[in-house]
């Protein structure tokens with residue numbers, strides 16, 4: 001079997017500080033700007049060389065690689081030239097991330113919502129969330145750096161609402177060698193499934209009382225004072241990897257994004273940043289002719305970005321962090337998003353090309369998020385609570401007249417439903433603590449029913465068990481004979 005040849009194009013990448021505008025070479029691992037503490041973007045100074053190849057030719061190249069057997073070109077790195085074109089083939093870590101499907105909403109869901117939606121199931125990534133996209137890129141870079149520097153040990157550290165640590169721990173345990181993973185979690189604020197992931201991958205798991213924002217302050221202190229590789233989404237290599245989500249949506253729709261509205265939950269705002277950055281790159285190369293419209297979605301319990309953009313006049317807008325209250329969209333329960341400067345940067349660029357309604361943020365209630373998740377999953381989907389948030393966001397956008405019936409809303413289910421089943425359970429049991437402000441629609445509750453008790457089973461002669469139990473099932477279901 002012939003393997004696709006790895007590209008020979010190499011970029012010239014630099015960190016670019018959004019705070020002070022200074023540039024730094026990428027032969028060091030910078031987390032934030034050493035001069036002003038601002039967040040970085042990574043830029044390829046050779047990017048314009050890529051314009052010598054037509055948009056049509058890039059489409060052909062990316063489409064061909066999507067079927068590649070060369071794992072270094074199969075996942076997010078099939079967009080190698082737009083991603084981190086400073087890495088060598090054997091630096092690239094591939095755990096099957098990317099290439100997640102876009103599933104058109106079932107007829108029954110469309111009937112219920114009156115919307116035209118499709119879910120991109122990013123929960124079908126290896127650690128069951130979109131975070132794997134950024135980790136694949138960050139760990140590939142780290143691998144190349146570790147080799148170049150000859151490091152014999154490097155600790156990767158992250159604060160997390162659950163999914164970042166699951167992804168970081170998985171990739172660290174795969175790459176192994178000098179790379180060891182430490183994750184810092186808010187005690188009791190991640191779901192049991194999410195906690196089990198870094199534990200299973202053998203990471204050092206440290207818990208801190210409080211919320212994500214508290215954990216973030218701890219890891220920032222570590223990064224400022226000790227030699228650790230920070231893997232939160234301030235790390236610009238992660239943003240780069242997450243751009244692949246945008247590339248994949250474009251590819252899925254055959255590079256035609258006319259009439260597409262992309263809904264993204266906003267927590268730390270890394271994902272929405274990356275998605276805008278990705279679409280802008282494709283547009284700059286002529287791979288897509290039209291930008292899609294982007295809708296950020298936030299819960300009323302954690303909505304600093306919504307509040308900022310809800311002020312009409314850009315000159316009047318002022319960013320202030322909010323104090324979060326409990327949210328079922330737990331992974332997005334962040335009051336002071338670190339990537340906010342990046343959002344502002346790319347939103348301006350998006351609006352300059354696509355007009356004022358190219359980037360908007362809508363706010364939804366906790367009730368709407370839960371009802372939407374339950375509804376989506378009862379109608380054939382695998383949405384997490386953030387996926388429910390996106391569906392609620394699409395409904396809200398329609399209600400506000402921001403999307404038309406002709407447009408398709410592409411919803412981001414950022415994680416797999418299975419990571420958030422405890423919220424489903426609270427919905428079915430009507431056991432939400434009051435501060436969530438969620439009252440279940442009890443007609444949607446679903447519980448297992450015991451067919452017969454263990455004592456009844458013991459009393460039955462063994463040879464009668466199957467028939468008697470089957471008859472109990474028949475009477476419960478009201479089955480009629482063939």
Ligand SMILES: Cc1ncc(COP(=O)(O)O)c(C=O)c1O
Nearest residue numbers: 163267268269270271331414415
């Ligand atoms: C499942 C899930 N969805 C959404 C988000 C929010 O993404 P971001 O923090 O990049 O805005 C996160 C972040 O932790 C997440 O884990």
Ligand SMILES: [Zn+2]
Nearest residue numbers: 017020033036
């Ligand atoms: Zn700076």
